[in-house]
Amino acid sequence: MWDIITSSLPQILAAGIKFTIPLALISFAIGLALALITALVRISHRGGAFSIIKGIFRFYVWLFRSTPLLVQLFIVYFGLPYLRIPGVLENGIKFSPFIAGIITFSLNTGAYASETIRASISSVPNGQWEAASSIGMTRGQTLRRIVLPQAFRISVPPLANSFISLVKDTSLAASITIVEMFEVSQQIAAQNYQPLIMYTLVAVVYAVFCSILTFGQGYLEKKTNQHLDQTEG
Amino acid sequence: MKLQGLNKSFGANHVLQDIDLELPERATTVIVGPSGSGKSTLLRSLNLLERPESGLYQLADLQIDFSKKIPAKQVLDVRKKTGMVFQDYNLFPHKSVLQNVIEGPVQVLKRDKNEATKEAYELLAKVGLKEKADFYPDQLSGGQAQRVAIARSLAMHPEYILLDEPTSALDPELEGEVLKVLADLANEKQSLIIVTHNLFFARQIATKIVFVEDGRIIFDGPTKDFFNEQQKNTRIHDFISSMTFTDIDEGTVNN
Ligand SMILES: Nc1ncnc2c1ncn2[C@@H]1O[C@H](COP(=O)(O)OP(=O)(O)OP(=O)(O)O)[C@@H](O)[C@H]1O
Ligand SMILES: [Mg+2]
Numbered sequence: 001m002w003d004i005i006t007s008s009l010p011q012i013l014a015a016g017i018k019f020t021i022p023l024a025l026i027s028f029a030i031g032l033a034l035a036l037i038t039a040l041v042r043i044s045h046r047g048g049a050f051s052i053i054k055g056i057f058r059f060y061v062w063l064f065r066s067t068p069l070l071v072q073l074f075i076v077y078f079g080l081p082y083l084r085i086p087g088v089l090e091n092g093i094k095f096s097p098f099i100a101g102i103i104t105f106s107l108n109t110g111a112y113a114s115e116t117i118r119a120s121i122s123s124v125p126n127g128q129w130e131a132a133s134s135i136g137m138t139r140g141q142t143l144r145r146i147v148l149p150q151a152f153r154i155s156v157p158p159l160a161n162s163f164i165s166l167v168k169d170t171s172l173a174a175s176i177t178i179v180e181m182f183e184v185s186q187q188i189a190a191q192n193y194q195p196l197i198m199y200t201l202v203a204v205v206y207a208v209f210c211s212i213l214t215f216g217q218g219y220l221e222k223k224t225n226q227h228l229d230q231t232e233g
Numbered sequence: 234m235k236l237q238g239l240n241k242s243f244g245a246n247h248v249l250q251d252i253d254l255e256l257p258e259r260a261t262t263v264i265v266g267p268s269g270s271g272k273s274t275l276l277r278s279l280n281l282l283e284r285p286e287s288g289l290y291q292l293a294d295l296q297i298d299f300s301k302k303i304p305a306k307q308v309l310d311v312r313k314k315t316g317m318v319f320q321d322y323n324l325f326p327h328k329s330v331l332q333n334v335i336e337g338p339v340q341v342l343k344r345d346k347n348e349a350t351k352e353a354y355e356l357l358a359k360v361g362l363k364e365k366a367d368f369y370p371d372q373l374s375g376g377q378a379q380r381v382a383i384a385r386s387l388a389m390h391p392e393y394i395l396l397d398e399p400t401s402a403l404d405p406e407l408e409g410e411v412l413k414v415l416a417d418l419a420n421e422k423q424s425l426i427i428v429t430h431n432l433f434f435a436r437q438i439a440t441k442i443v444f445v446e447d448g449r450i451i452f453d454g455p456t457k458d459f460f461n462e463q464q465k466n467t468r469i470h471d472f473i474s475s476m477t478f479t480d481i482d483e484g485t486v487n488n
Pocket of ligand 2: 272273274397
């Protein structure tokens, strides 16, 4: 058994470094940016033509939160090449598996994280908005300098959760032909007929990755939570 | 500072009804009245945190008509001229005491940061908290936090400082240190408008008293007259006797 582990672990780790980690990191970074934009659009007080933009973002969040991630991956990778609009789009939209993965994971993370950020912003006490506007700060200044820094601290634990989920969800990328860790372990299991060992091994690798992240989360929480206490409760 | 025909409703609740009021400069005006009578709403309207539906508001050279949309520039001008101190302080918890004080001068008044810092230390010294400049709000007692809030508001050089029950969240032994800072400001002729339930303090510090009940002004005049009026005016009498300060009648008037 030890032989199996020492011979296959390097291949699994290589797939992790090549696909799992980049997929998770890049998608999370893009997803967070998307989430922040989405949250800011959705809490904006602007009306008029802007409410159409708000509607689009609301639709986006609804769409990605109410459909399975695996189905989203299939639509983007297998489905979009068949998207044909006569005269406009004749050959569909084709992405490489990796790009399709990044797009789907980013959009999915963005939808969930935007709700986290929105909730964090609204959990900053109203008194903070009032104190800032009472000294003449604009809405933008108040958001940037007073509310978002506090919202960020509140959102660290739930966002870290999203990131950990994302790391595990990248295993779904195996289904769109990305040779990430889970796909590699499947391939090896098909050759050595040791599915129990191989899938347990890959599970342990995911668990180690996620434990490192949990540790990082603890550190970040401790650092950002200094002085977050509201003296006034 | 002058209000004319101010009206404010929350839904069907007509909270301020045809308020006419003059709030003198370089004086201390204390607003009193039962809970829910509209004191906070009145005070917050002066800083435009509440927007009445109608009425005229004159502040120095600014003229505001609440029945019209107020341009952003005017809102900013009003806020520069009126500092606000809240019952629960509302300090920025992620910023140090010093950063709390210089936030407005640097971000809103666009003052030089070094200059603003220098002045912030002076203001903190004035409220007795110079050595707390690098502390964070969660490291302060309530009385200290409220004194920082007062320094934060002074840093904007407002013409008026509006205080909404500044000591109501404090234990009695911490109340004194905040009241002392306010008394000092009053002596320096800083214009103050204070909502408080502390009639004993009102009697000591107020130049004039405004008594609000059910969204209307029942009394508006010199402090002495307010306490003398209670024999004649049953509403003032009932209000004063509903307060727990038994020593009001014996207290001396310092005005
Ligand atoms: N944001 C709001 N929305 C709806 N109603 C409000 C709002 N703020 C105040 N009110 C109502 O307006 C009335 C006056 O409230 P206000 O806070 O001005 O009273 P107050 O005199 O300051 O009372 P207290 O002494 O308890 O602080 C109350 O009936 C209150 O319920
Ligand atoms: Mg009040």
